[in-house]
Amino acid sequence: MQKMDKLLQQMLSQGVYVVGVAEGLETNAFTAAWVMQVSFAPVLLAISINPEHHSYQLLKNAGVCSVNVLSQQQMSLAEHFGQSGLEDKMARGTWILAATGAPVLQESLAYFDCKVSHEVAAGDHQLVICEVIEARQLNVGIPMLYSDTGTMDNSAELYQ
Ligand SMILES: Cc1cc2nc3c(=O)[nH]c(=O)nc-3n(C[C@H](O)[C@H](O)[C@H](O)COP(=O)(O)O)c2cc1C
Structure with a gap:
């Protein structure tokens, strides 16, 4: 599966x-x-x-979230928020609350404030479908691409 996980990350364009x-x-x-x-x-x-x-528990229970767009310069934020179980994960970055009550990362390029509409099971993940209530640009820059993050998410180990 080594080859397929490389192709998925490098050829299917996605942001971070x-x-x-x-x-x-x-x-x-x-x-x-x-x-x-x-x-x-x-x-x-x-x-x-x-x-x-x-x-996921918070998203499921409260039904709100913000999607914050990272720039190419924010690799260390991508890494930080890609870790679980940190004692004070939210101490990194400046956070304000959006209209829905979801936290917004002020350093991001833009945010989308969302309410959960419904969920669909998708293999080992849940597809959470969200309605965008508000969208705002906060800073200027070029969005980060997933292909730029290399092995940051250790996903190669997750393929069967
Ligand atoms: C570049 C990158 C992309 C990621 N993409 C996803 C994703 O799309 N969906 C997901 O569930 N986890 C994704 N992750 C993994 C989560 O960010 C990671 O498991 C995180 O620790 C979960 O945090 P939590 O347990 O505090 O909620 C990604 C991680 C990285 C570094």
């Missing part, structure tokens, strides 16, 4: 995002590459999330 979630006073965020627009009216995004992530 930090998805912010909140339930009550608890906030969290995780790095995601599997994010895409799937409808014009309403504007829907699909986020493919591993249901074992801590963020």
Whole structure:
């Protein structure tokens, strides 16, 4: 499977995002590459999330999230939010709350504030379909590509 995982990462163009979630006073965020627009009216995004992530519980319970676009210069943010079980994960970055209550990363290029519409099972992930409530550009730069992140997500080990 070595060859297929390289082709998936290098040839299927995807961005890199930090998805912010909140339930009550608890906030969290995780790095995601599997994010895409799937409808014009309403504007829907699909986020493919591993249901074992801590963020999934918050997303499921509260039904809101923000999709924050990383720039090519923000590799260390992608790495930081790609880790689980950090003591104070949200101490990294500057966070404000969007209209839905989801945390927004102020250093990102842009954010999409979302409400969960519904979920679809997709193999070992859940496709969370979200309606975009608000979208705003925060900074200027070139969006990061998943292909730039190399082995950061250790995904080669996840293929059967
Ligand atoms: C570049 C990169 C892309 C990633 N893409 C996804 C993704 O699309 N979906 C997903 O569920 N996890 C993805 N991950 C893994 C999560 O970010 C990672 O497991 C994170 O630790 C989950 O955090 P949490 O347990 O605090 O929610 C990605 C990680 C990296 C580094």
